Amino acid sequence: xxxxxxxxxxxxxxxxxxxxxxxxxxxxxxxxxxxxxxxxxxxxxxxxxxxxxxxxxxxxxxxxxxxxxxxxxxxxxxxxxxxxxxxxxxxxxxxxxxxxxxxxxxxxxxxxxxxxxxxxxxxxxxxxxxxxxxxxxxxxxxxxxxxxxxxxxxxxxxxxxxxxxxxxxxxxxxxxxxxxxxxxxxxxxxxxxxxxxxxxxxxxxxxxxxxxxxxxxxxxxxxxxxxxxxxxxxxxxxxxxxxxxxxxxxxxxxxxxxxxxxxxxxxxxxxxxxxxxxxxxxxxxxxxxxxxxxxxxxxxx
Amino acid sequence: xxxxxxxxxxxxxxxxxxxxxxxxxxxxxxxxxxxxxxxxxxxxxxxxxxxxxxxxxxxxxxxxxxxxxxxxxxxxxxxxxxxxxxxxxxxxxxxxxxxxxxxxxxxxxxxxxxxxxxxxxxxxxxxxxxxxxxxxxxxxxxxxxxxxxxxxxxxxxxxxxxxxxxxxxxxxxxxxxxxxxxxxxxxxxxxxxxxxxxxxxxxxxxxxxxxxxxxxxxxxxxxxxxxxxxxxxxxxxxxxxxxxxxxxxxxxxxxxxxxxxxxxxxxxxxxxxxxxxxxxxxxxxxxxxxxxxxxxxxxxx
DNA sequence: GTGAAAGCGCTAACAA
DNA sequence: TTGTTAGCGCTTTCAC
Numbered sequence: 001x002x003x004x005x006x007x008x009x010x011x012x013x014x015x016x017x018x019x020x021x022x023x024x025x026x027x028x029x030x031x032x033x034x035x036x037x038x039x040x041x042x043x044x045x046x047x048x049x050x051x052x053x054x055x056x057x058x059x060x061x062x063x064x065x066x067x068x069x070x071x072x073x074x075x076x077x078x079x080x081x082x083x084x085x086x087x088x089x090x091x092x093x094x095x096x097x098x099x100x101x102x103x104x105x106x107x108x109x110x111x112x113x114x115x116x117x118x119x120x121x122x123x124x125x126x127x128x129x130x131x132x133x134x135x136x137x138x139x140x141x142x143x144x145x146x147x148x149x150x151x152x153x154x155x156x157x158x159x160x161x162x163x164x165x166x167x168x169x170x171x172x173x174x175x176x177x178x179x180x181x182x183x184x185x186x187x188x189x190x191x192x193x194x195x196x197x198x199x200x201x202x203x204x205x206x207x208x209x210x211x212x213x214x215x216x217x218x219x220x221x222x223x224x225x226x227x228x229x230x231x232x233x234x235x236x237x238x239x240x241x242x243x244x245x246x247x248x249x250x251x252x253x254x255x256x257x258x259x260x261x262x263x264x265x266x267x268x269x270x271x272x273x274x275x276x277x278x279x280x281x282x283x284x285x286x287x288x289x290x291x292x293x294x295x296x297x298x299x300x301x
Numbered sequence: 302x303x304x305x306x307x308x309x310x311x312x313x314x315x316x317x318x319x320x321x322x323x324x325x326x327x328x329x330x331x332x333x334x335x336x337x338x339x340x341x342x343x344x345x346x347x348x349x350x351x352x353x354x355x356x357x358x359x360x361x362x363x364x365x366x367x368x369x370x371x372x373x374x375x376x377x378x379x380x381x382x383x384x385x386x387x388x389x390x391x392x393x394x395x396x397x398x399x400x401x402x403x404x405x406x407x408x409x410x411x412x413x414x415x416x417x418x419x420x421x422x423x424x425x426x427x428x429x430x431x432x433x434x435x436x437x438x439x440x441x442x443x444x445x446x447x448x449x450x451x452x453x454x455x456x457x458x459x460x461x462x463x464x465x466x467x468x469x470x471x472x473x474x475x476x477x478x479x480x481x482x483x484x485x486x487x488x489x490x491x492x493x494x495x496x497x498x499x500x501x502x503x504x505x506x507x508x509x510x511x512x513x514x515x516x517x518x519x520x521x522x523x524x525x526x527x528x529x530x531x532x533x534x535x536x537x538x539x540x541x542x543x544x545x546x547x548x549x550x551x552x553x554x555x556x557x558x559x560x561x562x563x564x565x566x567x568x569x570x571x572x573x574x575x576x577x578x579x580x581x582x583x584x585x586x587x588x589x590x591x592x593x594x595x596x597x598x599x600x601x602x
Numbered sequence: 603g604t605g606a607a608a609g610c611g612c613t614a615a616c617a618a
Numbered sequence: 619t620t621g622t623t624a625g626c627g628c629t630t631t632c633a634c
Contacts, residue, residue, distance in 0.1 A: 003417065005627055016605040021629060029630095031603070048440070050417040054355045054364065055627035058610045063355065068405075075390060078556065085386040089376060092405050101415065104369075104393050104405040114402065116304065116351040139349070212558070240561070255379065257513070260541070306611055317621045322613060330614095332619065356611035359626045 004047040012043045020044075024051070063119040066100045066280070068092070070126045071107045073187060077210070079233035080184055083253040084126050087147065090273035091124060098281060115140050122280045125149070129187040143283040145276050148252075150190035154292045157283065159276045161252050162297035163195050163230070166266045169300050170228040170248035173264035180205045180227035182215065182234060195230070209234060216241050232258050232265070239263060250300075269301045305348040313344045321345075325352070364420040367401045367581070369393070372408045374488060375428045378511070380534035381485055384554040385427050388448065391555075391574035392425060399582060416441050423581045426450070430488040444584040446577050449553075451491035455595060458584065460577045462553050463598035464496050464531070467567045470601050471529040471549035474565035481506045481528035483516065483535060496531070510535060517542050533559050533566070540564060551601075570602050 006024075010017040015036060022030040023040040057063045068088045075081045092102040100121065105114055110132050115123055116139070123142050125133070128149040137144065137155060145157045171179070181199045185208050186192040196206060207218040215234065219242045226246045229235045235249035236258045244260040254272075256265045275298055307325075311318040316337060323331040324341040358364045369389045376382045393403040401422065406415050411433050416424055417440070424443050426434070429450040438445065438456060446458045472480070482500045486509050487493040497507060508519040516535065520543045527547045530536045536550035537559045545561040555573075557566045576599055 006629095007627080010605095017628080018605055018607095018630075019603085022604090025629085027630095033603070036603085050414060052359070052420065052627050053418045054359045054420060055610090056629075057355045058353075058359060058612090058627080059629045061610075072394065078559070081387070081390065082383060085390055086382070088405070089382065089386055089407070093373065093407050096407060101419065102405050104389070104403050106390070106394050106397060113351060117354045118402065119353065119355060258379070307613095308611080318612080319614080319622080320620060323620090326613085328614095334619070337620085353611050356626090357613075359611080359628090360613045362626080 003052075004049050005052070006049075009040060009043050009047060009049055012047070013040050015040065024049075057119065061119070063121055064099065064101055065103050065118055065120050066095050066122045066124065067103045067105055067115060067118070067120040068124045068126075069105050069107055069112070069114075071129065071187060074127045075106060077184070077212075079209075079231050079237070080127075082233050082255075083184075083231060086253050086255065087126070087271070087273045087276075088124075090271060091277060094273060094277040098277070110136060112136055112140075115142060122284060124276055124280070127187045127191075130190060143280055145280055145283075147272055147276055148186070148191065149188040150194060150295075151188075152190075152294070154294060157279050157292070158295045159272055159279060160191070160295065160297055161250075161268055161272065162299055163191075163250075164198050164297070166230075166250045166252075166268075166300045167195075167198050167228065169266050170250055170264070173248040173266075174226045174228070176226050178225055180207070180218075180222045180225055181230070182207045182209060182218065182227060182238065183230040184208070184234060185210045199228070212237070232256060235259055235263065266300050268298050270298050272298065304353075305350050306353070307350075310341060310344050310348060310350055313348070314341050316341065325350075358420065362420070364422055365400065365402055366404050366419055366421050367396050367423045368404045368406055368416060368419070368421040368425065370406050370408055370413070370415075370424060370426045372428065372430065372488060376407060378485070378513075380510075380532050380538070381428075383534050383556075384485075384532060387554050387556065388427070388572070388574045388577075391572060392578060395574060395578040399578070411437060413437055413441075416443060423585060425577055425581070428488045428492075431491060444581055446581055446584075448573055448577055449487070449492065450489040451495060451596075452489075453491075453595070458580055458594075459596045460573055460580060461492070461596065461598055462551075462569055462573065463600050464492075464551075465499050465598070467531075467551045467553075467569075467601045468496075468499050468529065470567050471551055471565070474549040474567075475527045475529070477527050479526055481508070481519075481523045481526055482531070483508045483510060483519065483528060483539065484531040485509070485535060486511045500529070513538070533557060536560055536564065567601050569599050571599050573599065 006017045006020050010020045020040050023032055023037050070084050074084060095102050120142055124145045126147045128146050130151055147159050181201050209215050219238055228248050229238055230250045232249050232251040232253055232255050239260045244262040248264040249259055250266040256267050259265055275296055307318045307321050311321045321341050324333055324338050371385050375385060396403050421443055425446045427448045429447050431452055448460050482502055510516050520539060529549050530539055531551045533550050533552040533554055533556050540561045545564040549565040550560055551567040557568050560566055576597055
C-alpha cells in the first residue's frame with residue numbers, strides 16, 4: 001500500500017540503492033551495464049515508483065521550486081489581478097517546461113519567509129514595494145527577478161515593458177499635444193514616478209486608477225481629448241465610456257485582442273513572462289556572477 | 302553564511318535539538334520550563350532561524366502543500382483562463398491563511414506525477430476530463446476536490462455552481478420562450494451535457510464557444526432573441542456586439558461588475574474557491590471516512 | 603562497475 | 619523535564 005522507495009527497488013533488483021539512484025538519474029559519471037540498467041528500470045516501472053522530491057532536495061540542496069510572489073495589495077483590482085495572473089500562468093508553463101515546479105504565493109506585508117523555508121531556487125516578484133523589500137532582500141541568495149519594479153541594485157534582475165518607448169509610440173498614434181494619461185496604481189514608487197516623468201504631462205492630465213469609478217469620472221472630464229491608457233484591461237473598461245478612436249492603449253498584459261479595433265494598441269514583441277523565465281534560466285545555469293544587466297526593457301513592436 | 306539549523310540553536314543554547322524542536326513547535330505533549338523556552342526562542346531569533354520544510358515534511362509525512370491543477374487546454378481561451386486563474390488566486394489566499402502553500406501546476410496530458418512527487422496534502426482540479434483522470438486517480442490517497450467537473454465517484458469531492466438553479470433564475474429574467482444559450486467549452490463531458498440538458502434547448506439554439514469568432518457570428522444570427530450566457534467574460538465580450546437588455550449572464554467567476562448594468566446577472570452566494578477550501582479543510586481535519594456529500598452545488602443569490 | 607555508509611534537517615518515540 | 623536516538627528517502631563520496 002505504501003509508496004515504493006529506492007530501497008524497495010534495490011531489494012527487488014538485488015543491487016544497492018546507490019545503483020538504483022544512478023540508473024534512475026542517468027548519472028553521468030557512472031557507467032552502468034545495460035543489463036542492470038534495464039532490470040532496475042523495469043522494476044521501477046512495475047512498482048510504479050515515484051521519487052520523493054522532499055528527500056531529494058534535502059540532500060541535493062535544490063528544491064526544484066520557483067516562487068511567484070504577488071503582494072495581496074496588487075491583486076485587489078481586476079485590471080492588476082488579471083495582468084499579474086496572466087503573467088504568472090504563462091510563467092508557470094514555461095517553468096514547468098524547464099523542469100521547475102511553481103509555488104504561487106500572495107504576500108501579506110513582508111512574509112517572505114517562504115523563500116527560505118521552501119528553499120526556492122528562484123523567485124519572481126511582481127511590483128515590489130522598495131522599502132519593504134529592500135530591507136530583507138539580502139537575506140536570500142536566490143536569483144530574484146523583479147517584474148514591473150524599479151530598484152537600482154544589481155542584486156535584482158528587473159524585467160519591464162519599455163514604458164518609455166511604448167509611450168513614444170502611443171504619442172505617435174495620437175499626434176496631438178493636448179493629451180491625458182490613465183494608468184494603474186503601482187506599489188513601486190520609482191516606476192510610477194518614472195512613468196509620470198516620461199509622459200511629460202502635468203498632474204491634472206494624469207489619472208492613477210485605484211477604483212473603477214475614478215476611471216469613468218476622469219474620462220468624463222476629458223471627453224474631447226485624446227489619451228494614453230496603460231494596461232489593456234483598463235483600456236477595455238474605458239472603451240465602454242469613451243470614443244475608442246481617441247485612445248492609445250499600451251497593452252502590458254499581452255491581451256490586445258480585448259480592445260475595440262478602433263483604439264490604437266501598443267503591443268510588445270515578447271511577453272514579460274517569457275523574458276523573465278529566460279533571465280532566470282540564464283542566472284541559474286551560468287557561472288556566478290552572471291553579467292548583471294541592470295534592467296531588461298521589453299520593446300514594443 | 303550558511304543558514305542556521307536546529308542543531309546550531311541547540312549547540313548555542315546547550316540543549317538538545319529535540320528540545321529546540323519542541324520549543325519551536327510549541328509541542329503540546331511536552332512541558333518546557335519557561336527559562337529554556339525563552340533562551341531557545343531568543344537564540345533562534347538572533348540567528349534568524351527558518352525551518353527547512355523539506356526536512357520537516359520528510360519525517361512528518363505532510364508537505365503542507367496544496368496543488369492547484371489546471372489542464373493547459375482549459376487555459377487556452379481568455380474566458381476560461383480568467384475564470385480559473387481568479388479562482389486559483391482566491392484559493393491560494395485562503396489556503397495561505399490556513400497554513401498551506403500552493404503549488405500551481407498546468408497539466409499536460411496526464412502528468413499528475415507531481416501529486417506523488419511533492420506529496421501534496423490536497424489537490425484542487427479544475428474541469429477534469431473524466432477518462433484521463435479516472436484511470437489514475439486511485440493511485441493517490443489525497444483529498445481530491447474537483448471544481449466544475451462531474452464524476453460520479455464518492456472518491457472525489459465536487460464543487461460546482463448550481464447551473465440548474467442559475468439557469469432557472471436566468472430564464473426568469475428573460476421571461477420568454479424563444480431563448481438561446483451561449484456557454485464555454487468544458488473538457489468534462491458530463492457537465493457539458495448536463496448543462497445542455499438543463500437548458501432544455503435544441504442544438505441550434507446552443508452555442509459552445511471555443512473561438513472568439515464563434516460568439517459573434519452566433520449572436521448575429523440571434524440578434525432579435527433573448528439569451529443566457531454562462532461565464533461573465535463571455536458575457537462582457539458579447540455585450541460589445543449585442544443589446545445587453547436581451548441577455549441574462551450567469552456569473553460563474555464572481556466578477557459580475559464587468560457586465561453592462563442593463564444585462565441581467567445571476568450571481569452566487571459563495572465563491573467556488575471559498576467552498577472548495579472549506580471542503581478541503583473538512584476533509585483534512587476530520588476523521589476518515591468523512592461524510593462524503595457527492596456534490597456541493599453553490600446556490601445563486 | 604558496484605555498494606557501504608555518511609548525512610541533508612528535522613520529528614518523535616523512548617529512556618533517563 | 620530533557621536528551622538520545624533512530625530514522626524519513628535520497629544522493630554521493632570513496633573504497634572495493
